Amino acid sequence: xxxxxVLIFSVxxxxxAIPFAATAQKKTFYWxxxxxxxxxVWTYFLAGAKQWAKDTGNTVNTSxxxxxxxxxxxxxxxAIAAGAAGIATTSPDPGSLVKVVAEAHAAGITIVNxxxxxxxxxxxxxxxxxxxxxxxxxxxxxxDHKLVKSGDFVWMPVEVPGATYGVQEEAGVASVFxxxxxxxxxxxxxxxxAEVISRMTDYLTANRGKIKAIIGLGDLVxxxxxxxxxxxxxxxxxxxxxxxxxxxxxxxEVLQGYVNAGQWQDPLATSYMALSIAAMGASGIPPGFNxxxxxxxxxxxxxxxxxxxxxK
Amino acid sequence: MAQELVRxxxxxxxxxxxxxxxxxxxxxxxxxIVGLLGxxxxxxxxxxxxxxxxxxxxxxxxxxxxxxxxxRSTTDAIAQGIETIYQDSAxxxxxxxxxxxxxxxxxxxxxxxxxxMDNRKMDEVSRDLLKKVGITKDIxxxxxxxxxxxxxxQAVAIARALxxxxxxxxxxxxxxxxxxxxxxxxxxxxxxxxxxxxxxxFIAHNIHHVFQVVDRIVILRRGVLVADDIDPKKTTIEAxxxxxxxxxxxxxx
Amino acid sequence: MxxxxxxxxxQQRPLILRVLTRRELGPFILLVAxxxxxxxxxxxxxxxxxxxxALDFTVELGLMALGMTLLMTSGEFDLSVGSVFGFSAVxxxxxxxxxxxxxxxxxxxxxxxxxxxxxxxxxxxSKLKITSFLVTLGMLLVLRxxxxxxxxxxxxxxxxxxxxxxxxxxxxxxxxxxxxxxxSLFWFVGLAIVLGFVLTMTKMGNWIQASGxxxxxxxxxxxxxxxxxxxxxxxxxxxSALAGIISSIRTxxxxxxxxxxYELEIIAMVVIGGTALSGGRGTIIGTVIGVLILRLMxxxxxxxxxxxxxxxxxxxxxxxxxxxxxxxxxxxxxxxx
Numbered sequence: 001x002x003x004x005x006v007l008i009f010s011v012x013x014x015x016x017a018i019p020f021a022a023t024a025q026k027k028t029f030y031w032x033x034x035x036x037x038x039x040x041v042w043t044y045f046l047a048g049a050k051q052w053a054k055d056t057g058n059t060v061n062t063s064x065x066x067x068x069x070x071x072x073x074x075x076x077x078x079a080i081a082a083g084a085a086g087i088a089t090t091s092p093d094p095g096s097l098v099k100v101v102a103e104a105h106a107a108g109i110t111i112v113n114x115x116x117x118x119x120x121x122x123x124x125x126x127x128x129x130x131x132x133x134x135x136x137x138x139x140x141x142x143x144d145h146k147l148v149k150s151g152d153f154v155w156m157p158v159e160v161p162g163a164t165y166g167v168q169e170e171a172g173v174a175s176v177f178x179x180x181x182x183x184x185x186x187x188x189x190x191x192x193x194a195e196v197i198s199r200m201t202d203y204l205t206a207n208r209g210k211i212k213a214i215i216g217l218g219d220l221v222x223x224x225x226x227x228x229x230x231x232x233x234x235x236x237x238x239x240x241x242x243x244x245x246x247x248x249x250x251x252x253e254v255l256q257g258y259v260n261a262g263q264w265q266d267p268l269a270t271s272y273m274a275l276s277i278a279a280m281g282a283s284g285i286p287p288g289f290n291x292x293x294x295x296x297x298x299x300x301x302x303x304x305x306x307x308x309x310x311x312k
Numbered sequence: 313m314a315q316e317l318v319r320x321x322x323x324x325x326x327x328x329x330x331x332x333x334x335x336x337x338x339x340x341x342x343x344x345i346v347g348l349l350g351x352x353x354x355x356x357x358x359x360x361x362x363x364x365x366x367x368x369x370x371x372x373x374x375x376x377x378x379x380x381x382x383x384r385s386t387t388d389a390i391a392q393g394i395e396t397i398y399q400d401s402a403x404x405x406x407x408x409x410x411x412x413x414x415x416x417x418x419x420x421x422x423x424x425x426x427x428x429m430d431n432r433k434m435d436e437v438s439r440d441l442l443k444k445v446g447i448t449k450d451i452x453x454x455x456x457x458x459x460x461x462x463x464x465x466q467a468v469a470i471a472r473a474l475x476x477x478x479x480x481x482x483x484x485x486x487x488x489x490x491x492x493x494x495x496x497x498x499x500x501x502x503x504x505x506x507x508x509x510x511x512x513x514f515i516a517h518n519i520h521h522v523f524q525v526v527d528r529i530v531i532l533r534r535g536v537l538v539a540d541d542i543d544p545k546k547t548t549i550e551a552x553x554x555x556x557x558x559x560x561x562x563x564x565x
Numbered sequence: 566m567x568x569x570x571x572x573x574x575x576q577q578r579p580l581i582l583r584v585l586t587r588r589e590l591g592p593f594i595l596l597v598a599x600x601x602x603x604x605x606x607x608x609x610x611x612x613x614x615x616x617x618x619a620l621d622f623t624v625e626l627g628l629m630a631l632g633m634t635l636l637m638t639s640g641e642f643d644l645s646v647g648s649v650f651g652f653s654a655v656x657x658x659x660x661x662x663x664x665x666x667x668x669x670x671x672x673x674x675x676x677x678x679x680x681x682x683x684x685x686x687x688x689x690x691s692k693l694k695i696t697s698f699l700v701t702l703g704m705l706l707v708l709r710x711x712x713x714x715x716x717x718x719x720x721x722x723x724x725x726x727x728x729x730x731x732x733x734x735x736x737x738x739x740x741x742x743x744x745x746x747x748x749s750l751f752w753f754v755g756l757a758i759v760l761g762f763v764l765t766m767t768k769m770g771n772w773i774q775a776s777g778x779x780x781x782x783x784x785x786x787x788x789x790x791x792x793x794x795x796x797x798x799x800x801x802x803x804x805s806a807l808a809g810i811i812s813s814i815r816t817x818x819x820x821x822x823x824x825x826x827y828e829l830e831i832i833a834m835v836v837i838g839g840t841a842l843s844g845g846r847g848t849i850i851g852t853v854i855g856v857l858i859l860r861l862m863x864x865x866x867x868x869x870x871x872x873x874x875x876x877x878x879x880x881x882x883x884x885x886x887x888x889x890x891x892x893x894x895x896x897x898x899x900x901x902x
Contacts, residue, residue, distance in 0.1 A: 036822075037713055188876070192825055193720075193818045198622040202867040205615050206607070227816065231618055249818075387787045402782035404775045406845035411771050416786035418768040427767040 027085035028059040029278055031271065032075050033115070034092035037064045041219050041246045041267060044309070045115070048271030049088075058085070060275065069096050076100040080107050086278030087111040088271070091118035093164070098122065110281025114274035116164060117290075125287040127274040129294035131165050134263055135172025135215075137296060138242040141261055142213050143176060147240040153210045154184040157200055158217035161188040166217045173215060189221050196220055200228045208234065216243025216259075223249030226258045245297065251306035254299055264305050266293035314341035316378070317511050318363070318394075318480055323372035325358050332358040333369075334535045340480060345502060345512045347526035347544070349519065351556050354532040356515050360482050363513075364396040365389035376479075395473035396482045399489065401465040403457045410438040410453035413472050441471040445501050463494025470501045474510065481505055482513045487521050499525045519549050531555050588839040588846075591890050592854040595883075599858060603865035610868045613743035620746055621815065623860040624753035625808040626827065630834045630852050631753070631760050632804035636797040637832070637840055638764065638847025640777035641690060641697040643798060645682070646805040646831060648708035650824030653679055653806035654813035655712045658721035669731050672810060679806030680799050682708070687795025697798075705828070712821035721819035736811045749811045756804070761849035773797065777844025834859050837887040858883070 031049045035042035046062060053060040061079075065072040069092045079087050080103055087104060091097055091113055101121045104111040113123035117130060142148045154177070158166040170186060177184060187203055189196040200221065204211070216222025222243035229236060236258040245251060245262020253259040270293050277287045297305055318340045325333040333355045340346050350356045361367045363374070365386040374381050376392055383389050389396070396402075403412045411418075414434050421430040438453035445467045457465060466486055473481045483502065487495045502512055502525055516522050522529065522544070529542035529552060539555050584590065603610040629646050636643055653675045660671035682704065689700040736749045764770040775783035776790045784790050805824075813819040836842055837858060838851030859880065866879055 043717060185872075191822060192827075193816050193820050193823055194622050194625065194812050197816055198619075199863070199867070201618045201621075202615075202864045205618060206609065206868040206870065231621070233614070386785050390787055396785070398785075402779070402785050404778035404782055404845065406778040406841075407771070407774055411774075415771065415775055415783065416788045418771055420768060427763070427769050429766060429768050429771065 026058055027279070027282060028061060028082070029053075029275055029282075030075075030079035030082075030084045030087045030089075031060050031062045031275065032072060032079070032087065032089040033062070033064050034067055034069075034072055034090045035064055036066050041265065044246065044267035045271045048268035049275060051268065052272045052275045056279065058279065065092065067092055069093055073097065073100050076111075077103065080104050080109060084109055085282040086275070088114055088274040088278050090115040091121065094118050095120045110278050110287070112274045112278045112281070112287070114270050116168070124281055125274075125277045126290040127277065127293065128270050128291075129265055130292065131168035132172040132175075134294060135169035135217075136175055137172075138169075138215050138261075138263070139173040139176035141242050141296065142215075142240060143180065145240075145260070147260070148182055148213045150181045152182050152212040154182060154213045154215060155203070155207065155211045156184050156186045156215045156217050157189050157203070157221040158186055159189055159191050159196070159220050160218075161186060169215075169217050184215075186217070189224075191220060193220070193224070196224050197227050197231070200224055201231050204228055204232050204234065208232065211239055214239055214241045214243070216241065219244045219246045219250065222259065222262065223247045223253070225250075226253050226256070229258060242296075245302075245305070246309070248306060248309045251297075251302045251309060254297065254302040255306065257299070261296050261298045262302065262305075264295045264297055266295065268308070269293055314344060316340075317342045317344075317376065319375040320359070320363065321373050321375070323359065323362060323369050323374075325355075325362065325367070325370050331535055333362075336372075336532070336535075336537045338530065338537065338540075340511050340513060342511060343506055343509060344528060345506050345514055345526045347522040347529045348513055348515045348532070349522060349529060349552065349556055350532035353534065354556075355535045356532055357484070358535075359532065360396070360484060360513060360515065363389065363480075364394055364482055390476070390478075393477065393479035394482065395476065395478035395480070396484065397466065397469045397473060397486055399485045401462075401469040403465055403468060405458040406456065408454045408456055409442070409451065409460070409468055410434040412457050412468060413438050413441065413453075413475065417476065437475065441475055442467070444474065445471045445504070461494060462490050463497045466490070466494075466498050467501055470498075470505065474505060474508065478510060480511050480513065482515075484515050485517065486514075487516060487518065495521065519552060523549060533558055588891070588894070589848055589851045589854060591894060592838050592851055592858060592887065595887065596854050596858050596861070599861055599865060603861070603869060607865075607868045607870075610865055614745075615864065615868065617745045619860060619864040620750055622812075623856060624747070624749045625812045625815075626831060626834070626860065627753045627853070627856040628749075628756060628804045628808040628811075629801075629827065630831045630856050631756050631849065632797075632801035633831050634835050634838075634840050634847050634849055634852040635760060635764060635773055636794075636801045637835055637842070638777050638844060639773045639794050639797050640780065640844030641794055641797070642701060642832065643686065643801045644698065644701040644828045645686070645704035645708060646801060647824035647827035648705045648712070649679055649682060649802050649805040650809035650812070650827060651821055652708040652712040652809070652824075654809040654819040654823065655716055655721055655821050657810055658813065658819040659715055662721055668729055672731055675810060676803060676806055679802040683799030683802035684795060686802070687791075687798035690798070691791030691794055709821075709825070716821045720821070721813075732814045735807075736815050747811075747815060749815070752807070752811075757849055757853050764847055764849055769793070774845055774847065777847075779845070830859065833884050836891075837884060839891060855887075858887075 033042060033045065042064065049060050049062055063075050065075060072092050076087060076089060076097065077100060087109060089111065097118065098121045101111055101123055110124050112125050112127065114127045116128060117126050148154060156170065173184065189199045216225065222245060225241050236256065241259040242261045243263065245254065246265050246267060250259060250262045254262050273291050281287050316339055320336065320338040323333055323336045336359060338359065348356050362369045365383045365388050368384055374383060381392055383392060404415065419430040419433050420428060422428045435453050442451060447464060447467055451460060457468065486498050490498065499521065502514065505512055514522060514526055526544060529544055531539040533556065542552065609615060633643060633646065656678060657671040657675040660666045660674060661668045666674065686700055686704055689695050690697045734748065736747045739746050739748055764773065772788045772793050775788055776793050780790050809824060834855040835852050838848060838855030840847040840851060862880060862883055863876065866876055871879065
């Protein structure tokens with residue numbers, strides 16, 4: 001009788017221990033972004049991280065730092081101090097995270113860079129696109145499709161002039177346009193939808209005659225093309241448009257013919273893979289490669305991305 | 313015997329352990345100008361603040377014409393017919409004379425929901441009042457109050473008190489920032505007010521001004537009433553000063 | 566004190582003198598100069614298309630500036646207007662998109678919430694006696710956070726508003742010949758007339774000016790300064806909510822981020838128009854002029870071809886110039902006394 005009781009008891013104990021053991025396997029990872037929680041693109045990056053957490057059962061602590069470098073450095077240090085299993089972080093400024101990456105390595109923590117590359121910092125791996133490559137591709141797209149030629153003028157609106165993404169993209173564009181003698185102008189539009197429409201409408205009204213093509217250096221500006229064209233009375237397709245396309249506004253514009261091609265940043269996959277690589281490193285397999293994401297979609301494939309973005 | 317207008321009985325006011333006023337009995341009669349004197353910290357300001365509703369007494373009662381009244385706010389005081397003229401005239405610089413005169417009680421015309429001010433009435437009444445307080449210059453009532461002199465501003469404040477049928481006008485250091493000519497003007501207004509049937513309480517540091525215009529002097533010293541019935545015509549400034557500062561008691565007529 | 570020249574006892578001053586000494590004259594001249602200069606360099610500036618487009622966003626900011634004018638006249642600021650702008654639209658569309666209410670009911674709820682926000686601002690300022698700068702700054706953060714939390718950062722869909730009665734009523738497209746404008750223009754003009762009337766002709770207007778000019782004097786005369794100011798906080802929040810909702814319908818986007826930073830531009834518009842920063846003096850006409858000065862400046866600069874990234878230099882220079890002008894004229898006016 002007693003033996004049976006002990007047996008049952010041990011079985012119960014083991015049954016309870018297994019979930020405990022499983023939770024003991026659960027690790028805590030840190031996902032740190034320099035972006036703003038209000039930026040629609042970042043919400044997709046975040047969604048990717050949350051999906052990964054759900055799929056793997058690990059905990060992922062996320063934080064946004066609104067381009068505040070010291071705040072982000074502090075967040076990485078806190079993660080290290082908390083004994084993170086692994087860290088996935090963006091780089092707010094090239095070179096700003098050199099020290100903290102070294103500290104993470106000293107603590108034996110895998111630290112992965114995502115979104116924009118920062119090779120100087122010595123991360124274990126990089127997952128994301130390359131803004132300069134994107135810029136180059138957009139410019140090349142326009143040239144290859146014979147949408148611009150030597151001597152033409154291209155308008156490049158951006159939300160915040162001087163921000164790294166815009167600057168890198170412009171450098172990529174320049175590498176194609178300059179040798180061909182194609183001129184361009186970057187104008188700022190702000191991060192506010194109403195203000196963006198207002199400024200783009202003004203510029204388009206004033207310069208309609210000379211604009212041969214438009215490259216949208218950010219998601220908000222490219223996503224506003226339809227509204228602006230309609231307000232100014234520019235027929236869709238009469239001015240070719242290429243640029244960032246991480247919003248349903250842009251996928252719809254591509255489907256309807258306002259925008260020729262949109263750049264998909266693969267935000268969900270970027271977060272997902274960055275965390276996967278961090279988890280791989282945490283398990284003792286050293287990462288030895290980067291993952292480059294990004295796809296330029298046109299009308300025929302836009303539906304896929306429209307669906308992903310609408311799903312949220 | 314003079315008719316009693318205001319009676320403050322057993323008024324005490326303490327701020328924590330500091331007793332600003334101790335059991336003060338203070339009366340003002342009809343058609344009388346009372347001068348309230350005392351050194352700094354004597355409690356003059358405290359006493360009239362209680363009467364004008366700015367603060368409430370810790371204990372004591374106020375009666376007006378024999379009836380007990382409750383004064384808890386400036387609005388209550390105004391409702392009881394007590395108007396206070398402050399050193400800075402309590403006028404709004406950016407508004408005109410007329411708008412200042414009627415501030416808080418602007419006459420309306422037309423349908424009520426429009427809330428439309430009756431500018432014509434305000435203008436007419438203002439002109440009358442300015443004449444009544446002796447402003448002989450022709451100052452249009454739509455002149456901004458920051459464009460007139462200090463004495464004229466005090467005159468406007470007094471005119472306001474006269475118009476709204478206040479029984480008691482309290483003047484707290486009204487001549488402090490004024491020149492000779494303007495001071496004379498203010499003192500003249502105060503006398504006119506009394507002659508028209510209003511009583512006044514006149515507080516001033518300048519005893520000479522007080523002597524020129526009041527009917528009766530009341531003196532506070534360190535929160536206590538020390539003299540209540542001094543006739544300026546029957547005493548001297550020096551004698552009064554001695555009572556204020558508390559040198560050995562002198563009997564005053 | 567000598568009686569100012571030109572005045573006679575029973576007559577008003579001559580019209581020309583009255584016009585010349587008004588504080589709105591400076592801004593008005595600047596506006597006219599702006600229009601003439603831009604119009605001559607680029608006639609397209611004056612085209613129906615351009616003016617129509619420029620007015621779209623202008624009247625939304627204008628609605629907010631009108632409410633802010635009265636509040637600033639009473640001596641207070643509201644820094645949360647931009648957040649209310651964004652939050653109200655998000656609230657309305659969240660309610661509609663989730664199926665909880667119809668668009669119309671959602672609209673009324675959003676407006677009621679805005680009124681409540683105004684009452685909270687007013688309560689903190691008048692009862693707890695905390696400076697409006699701090700109170701509304703706190704509210705700005707609370708609302709911005711609430712908008713982001715409510716939406717997880719995702720903009721709300723607004724496509725389904727098209728054709729709705731409410732959408733047309735508030736901001737339907739109107740074609741006046743070649744000029745395409747939105748109904749919001751008429752709401753702006755209407756509100757400007759009403760508030761201008763209130764400020765200059767009514768008892769309430771007198772109380773508003775007194776509350777800002779000398780609150781203690783006003784209180785001593787029986788003016789309920791606390792209630793007056795709270796009412797104005799409610800007005801300011803509601804005009805911001807209305808503007809935000811109108812904007813969300815017009816731009817077909819209800820982004821929790823919208824409205825960020827508007828408060829400073831709106832205060833600038835009000836001050837440029839002649840309303841005193843310290844309170845006590847306000848002008849609705851001035852604000853309308855100030856709104857047009859700033860927005861037409863932005864539009865004109867683009868039309869004329871100034872390098873895009875130099876916009877802000879010009880806008881900043883104008884603000885400084887106008888504020889300096891007002892200050893100089895103010896000093897001149899009080900010296901002449």
